[in-house]
Amino acid sequence: MSGISVGGSKHGRRSVDHVLPLVPFIDCMICLVAFLILTAAWTQMSRINATGKAPSAELFGLPPEPQKELHVVASPRDFELRWQQGATVIESQRVPRGEVPAVGDLRFPALSAAITAEWSAQGMHRAGSDPKLDRAVIHVPNDVPFSEIVAILDALHAPRRAGHSAFDVAFATN
Numbered sequence: 147m148s149g150i151s152v153g154g155s156k157h158g159r160r161s162v163d164h165v166l167p168l169v170p171f172i173d174c175m176i177c178l179v180a181f182l183i184l185t186a187a188w189t190q191m192s193r194i195n196a197t198g199k200a201p202s203a204e205l206f207g208l209p210p211e212p213q214k215e216l217h218v219v220a221s222p223r224d225f226e227l228r229w230q231q232g233a234t235v236i237e238s239q240r241v242p243r244g245e246v247p248a249v250g251d252l253r254f255p256a257l258s259a260a261i262t263a264e265w266s267a268q269g270m271h272r273a274g275s276d277p278k279l280d281r282a283v284i285h286v287p288n289d290v291p292f293s294e295i296v297a298i299l300d301a302l303h304a305p306r307r308a309g310h311s312a313f314d315v316a317f318a319t320n
Contacts, residue, residue, distance in 0.1 A: 214270055216261070216313070219285040220298060225257050229268050237268065252297040258304035265305040265312055274308035282313040 212232035219226040224243050229236040241260045271278045282302050286295060305312040 213281060214268070215281040215283055216264065216268075217283045217285060217318075218257075218261070218298060218302065220287070220290060220294070225254070225260075225298075227260060227264055229264070239264065252293045254297050254301050257298070257301040261301055262305045269305070269312060271312070272307060276307075279314040280312055282315050283318050284315060285318040 214229055214231045214236065217226075217228040217230055219228065222243075225241045227239045227241060229238075239260065241257050244254060244256050265280065266272070269280045271280050284295070284298055284302070286298070299315060302313050302315055303311040
């Protein structure tokens, strides 16, 4: 126990020295601080983002309209570039694979040029001030070497918008 001493008692009065139990007080304060720290992380979750936008179809239980995506399908002899909206194919184009170098960096310049031309014609988010990116999905067989996947990714990052890639890239699964 801890005590506070203020001097002796004078003239027969009651003693003013008291013993305060500080250990339980400190335990209570530590628990209170821990509780406040833990609950402070959840205060952000209770906020609602209020914007002046109209409610979306998701609020009414309707599924959102699928966005237009560029699908790059790699095969041993060529690439297929498909613009799809959901399961609907909007436009399709075949690009020859070209010569594969035996040594050095693998590149697909014809694929880069075709993707840039397709994005310039069909891309939805071409403005530099638009924060969204167009979506690209890569379809490759399981036995494709990693260097070819990197070359396809490089070709997809060829179209630039405000210094950054124009595509958000995803991989399709078999």
